[in-house]
Amino acid sequence: MSDQLEVSVVIPCKNERDNLSFLIDEVGEALKERSFELIVVDDGSDDGTDLLLKDFAQTRPWLRHLRHEKSCGQSNAVRTGLLYAKGEFIATLDGDGQNDPAFFPEMIDKIKAAGPQCALAAGQRMKRKDGALKMLSSRIANGVRQAMLRDNTRDSGCGLKVVRRDVFLMLPFFESWHRFLPALVVREGLGVVHIDVVDRGRSHGTSKYGIFDRLWVGIPDLFGVLWLRKRRMKIPVISEISLHSSDS
Numbered sequence: 001m002s003d004q005l006e007v008s009v010v011i012p013c014k015n016e017r018d019n020l021s022f023l024i025d026e027v028g029e030a031l032k033e034r035s036f037e038l039i040v041v042d043d044g045s046d047d048g049t050d051l052l053l054k055d056f057a058q059t060r061p062w063l064r065h066l067r068h069e070k071s072c073g074q075s076n077a078v079r080t081g082l083l084y085a086k087g088e089f090i091a092t093l094d095g096d097g098q099n100d101p102a103f104f105p106e107m108i109d110k111i112k113a114a115g116p117q118c119a120l121a122a123g124q125r126m127k128r129k130d131g132a133l134k135m136l137s138s139r140i141a142n143g144v145r146q147a148m149l150r151d152n153t154r155d156s157g158c159g160l161k162v163v164r165r166d167v168f169l170m171l172p173f174f175e176s177w178h179r180f181l182p183a184l185v186v187r188e189g190l191g192v193v194h195i196d197v198v199d200r201g202r203s204h205g206t207s208k209y210g211i212f213d214r215l216w217v218g219i220p221d222l223f224g225v226l227w228l229r230k231r232r233m234k235i236p237v238i239s240e241i242s243l244h245s246s247d248s
Contacts, residue, residue, distance in 0.1 A: 005035045006088055007108060008165070010081030012074050013095025014043040017052050019202075023097050024056055024063065030101040034108075039064045039081045040095075044071035078178045082168055090168050092178070094159035098200045099123070107162040110193050119167040119190040122153055122182055123160030123197040153182040153192065160197050172228060176221045187229050 009027050013020065020040065027038050042049050042065060053065040066080055082090055089108055093099035107121035156179050163181065171177070171184045182192045 004088055005037055005086050007031065007034055007036045007091050007104070007162070008081070008085035008087030008089070009036060009038045009091045009093070009101070009104070010041060010078060010085065011038070011093060011095045012041045012043060012077030012081065013045065013049070014071055014077075015045045015047040015049070016095035016097075017045070017047045017049045019095060019097035020049065020052060023093075023095070023101070024060065027093075027101045027104075028060060028062070030104050034105070037062050037064060037086060039066060039085060041077040041081045042067040043073070043077045044068050073175065075173075075175050075177050079173055082165070085165060088165060089162050090165050091162045092159060096202050098202055099159045100198060100200060101160075103160055103195055103197050104162065107160070107195050110195065111162060111164070114191060114193055117189075117191050118193055119164045119188070120181060120185045120192045121162040122156070122192055122194050123158040124153070124155040124194050125158050125199040126196050151183040151186050151192070153194065156180065156182055158197065160195075174221060180221065183229065 009031070011020070011023070011027075024038065024040070027036075038060075040049075040053055040063070042053070044067075050065065050067065053063065057063045057065070064084075066084055068077065068080065078092060081092075089111070091101075091104050091107070093101055103123060107123070111118050111121045161181060163185070167185065167188065167190060170188065171181070177184070185192055
């Protein structure tokens with residue numbers, strides 16, 4: 001009997017102590033009927049995040065804390081969580097509290113219902129609560145990305161995603177890779193399903209990963225993903241041929 005968990009939730013964060021104080025229990029409530037773990041990847045925080053997690057872990061055995069001694073960025077934090085995760089599915093959300101983990105059960109079930117050829121459930125935010133500049137930068141970035149990559153995803157930057165772990169591990173890794181997951185999954189010949197999710201306003205603090213990385217910094221990555229898609233070899237259809245007769 002397998003002891004694998006159904007889902008590992010990964011939260012990349014930097015100095016989000018106040019938001020984690022409610023987000024951790026929201027994850028626990030959303031997945032209380034599932035076998036799960038929550039991995040908080042602390043990307044070099046200096047706001048007491050470590051003390052909060054140590055305190056919370058006393059009564060939440062499903063909580064894990066991974067720490068980068070120096071900040072390595074959001075993509076690296078997501079990847080760290082992925083590499084240490086034990087779940088069949090990897091669920092991601094941002095540490096700013098704007099993503100509601102209550103959508104995770106629906107996302108997991110939707111991938112399962114779509115069958116093994118579906119690898120990703122991607123949240124798409126409705127009625128966004130971000131400021132005008134952040135929304136404009138995201139709208140431009142999503143528009144350019146969709147025009148070039150045609151991944152049929154209008155909001156690739158939404159932090160709410162659920163991915164099959166075995167597929168996630170196959171994907172090429174690079175800076176900002178988490179923003180291109182739909183295109184990278186499609187590149188593997190696998191399907192993506194979309195879930196409309198409710199966006200929430202940030203309760204505490206400000207963004208630690210910047211606004212303009214959605215525009216200028218992501219342009220080389222965009223062309224890189226386009227190149228990767230064009231250079232994808234044929235996707236083989238594989239079957240294993242039995243070499244041994246079955247026992248009588």
